[in-house]
Amino acid sequence: MKLMSTLTPAKDRRVVALAKRLHLSKAVVNVILALVAVFWLVPTISLLVISLRPEALFGQSGWWKVFTAPSQLTWGNYATIFSQGFTSGGVLDSLVTSLEITIPVTILVALISSLAAYSLVFGSWRGRDMIFLVIVGLMVVPLQVALIPVVQLYREMGNLFGLNPYGTIPGVIIFHVAFGLPFGIFLMRNFLTGIPKDLLEAGRIEGAGEWKIFYRIVLPLALPAIASLAIFQFIWVWNDLLVALVFLGGNVHTPLTIFLYDQTRSLAANYWIVSTGAVVSIFVPLIVFFSFQRYFVRGVLAGAVK
Amino acid sequence: MSSVTLRELTKRYDGNDALSLDSVSLDVAHGEFICLVGPSGCGKTTALRMIAGLESVTSGEIEIGDRVVNDLSPRDRDIALVFQSYALYPHMTVFDNMSFGLKLRKVPKDEIKTAVTDAARILDLERYLDRKPAQLSGGQRQRVALGRAIVRNPAVFLMDEPLSNLDAKLRVQTRAEIARLHYRLGATMIYVTHDQVEAMTMADRIAVINMGKLEQVGTPRELYDRPANQFVAGFIGSPSMNFVPMQVESVDDGLRVVSAGGDMDIILDDVDSSAIRRAGVSEVVMGVRPEHIDHLPRNDRGLQLRASVDVIEFLGNDEHVHLNSGDHELVAIVDARTPLTIGDSLTLSASSEAIHLFHPETGVALK
Secondary structure (H helix, E strand, C coil): CHHHHCCCHHHHHHHHHHHHHHHHHHHHHHHHHHHHHHHHHHHHHHHHHHHCCCHHHCCCCCHHHHHCCHHHCCCHHHHHHHHCCCCCCCHHHHHHHHHHHHHHHHHHHHHHHHHHHHHHHHCCCCCHHHHHHHHHHHCCCCCHHHHHHHHHHHHHHHHHHCCCCCCCHHHHHHHHHHHHHHHHHHHHHHHHCCCCHHHHHHHHHHCCCHHHHHHHHHHHHCHHHHHHHHHHHHHHHHCCCHHHHHHHCCCCCCCHHHHHHHHHHCCCCCHHHHHHHHHHHHHHHHHHHHHHHHHCCCCCCCCCCC | CCCEEEEEEEECCCCCCCCCEEEEEEEECCCCEEEEECCCCCCHHHHHHHHHCCCCCCEEEEEECCEECCCCCHHHCCEEEECCCCCCCCCCCHHHHHHHHHHHCCCCHHHHHHHHHHHHHHCCCHHHCCCCHHHCCHHHHHHHHHHHHHHCCCCEEEEECCCCCCCHHHHHHHHHHHHHHHHHHCCEEEEEECCHHHHHHHCCEEEEEECCEEEEEECHHHHHHCCCEHHHHHHCCCCCCEEEEEEEEEECCEEEEECCCCCEEEECCHHHHHHHHHHCCCEEEEEECHHHCECCCCCCCEEEEEEEEEEEEECCCEEEEEEEECCEEEEEEEECCCCCCCCCEEEEEECHHHEEEECCCCCEECC
16 A cells, blocks of 8 residues: 555556456456356266157257247256166166276375375385486386286286186276376375475374374374375276276176277167266266365364474 | 483494494483484484384383383383484374374274373363374474374383474574473483583483583583583583693793783693593693673683684674684674673683683593
């Protein structure tokens, strides 16, 4: 305020004009953002509407007709695809299979990454930085290159131990965990380096062992990082088609991605099933996202030191 | 008994040639408040961390009570450490921060509650038990860190510069609080600081450490009155002691000590003369504290110097006067009512007892 009053009238006017211009551009930015949001949402909304219109109307008129004729809306498609219940090949069976794969992968990646990062950051063994560099290097390996070697490896395991994970859900889980870890460790390590060492030493003096320090001090402080890692990991695995196709292609139980893929492949593509199934498949990641986002707390470390 | 004994404690960090701590031996009696002081990087914190068990021992022994604890983990040493950074757990409330150690030791819940409430009352934290550290001021966090140590009732309290993050006023306040706490608990405390004022005001005894070596251990008064060497003499006291290299000359009735330009000279008594003779030096470093320089000509023995006033720092009750005497600069503390102006020529003196003489090479005190 003081500064303003010392300005000459001419300058004052210019400041006001600038503020106005900024104000204006702020509104413009908001409009643009809203447009972008709508643009991005259109496919999703159309998918939702298609899934709520009768199958017969699909070929006759566009989905936007629903705005003039809301009576078109029906739960019929959902009733149909859920009517199969949990029998294999149905959408609910695929939903369960997707969860059976995604949940263990997410938990394992979060847990192993945190433990590995803890050791990389707070351990005192030689070569920690070297190992970390190697792990970061592994992030550039695309998973396609490993598909065939891993299938062979699984077969060898079957020959040696009579336990071939190929074609089983644990086989897919192992693959996803292995490819999720480099990024997971990278993310967790970078977060844990921000935790002051004093906190661990304080715990050590007060009588906490390594395990207690990990889950009573480090883990609670790392929750924001773990939450973001879990969301990423969940969505990647949830949306995976390639790995599931290679390892579970001929299986009776397949995840949602394969279910949807199969529907588009069939001779007369069942668009009403595809759209309804796709809406079902969106819901789970949304639930995960909204339930984990409360862990994105800024300044978790505030008050620790100084 | 919770005495602490260090025997030739030595630390060498990996890939470092120099010793961070060089055969430090120290006895801390039960219930004693001892300060480790020294300039930053002198090894005092290293020594404290070794006692705590956070650093390995290269050689030597640490004894707490009657146990050698070299190979014991920190939690088995029965010690508490107050960190310079406080190291509070940010995700826990004040109550949980203070009770964490007790919970780990499976202390019954009602005992934990009693211990924490007691400590909170002593430290005036009762109203804040449900808060998180982020919601506390610096001084309150500091008290939580102290409380976390108190509730465990350890044999030895270790403190690593606990006041250095506080502002000046709060520092003085907390200093008194820690002194009170020591009196009340009667516990053994080892306190690390680089601030000699903190050490002088709180400690029963002070251990001065420099470049990994223990320079002197003694009560604050001993260190002030009889510093063992030039380093301790310069480190203890503020403003620090004036040092002037001087020549020893033989005259008919004994020894005379004069500065290069002849602006300063000391008339020695017999004891001091024989001490210099025994050391067999022709040069000495004379040390005199600013507060011991009098604005009077010498009577009988001691130091007399002629100097001109260079800078006057007014401090209220007294003034720090920077003097030029020949090529040497000295500081003297004089009464603020003394009428002085810059450029004044003065004749000043210091009594025989106030003069310290140090060996020119080793820095060891000769008297």
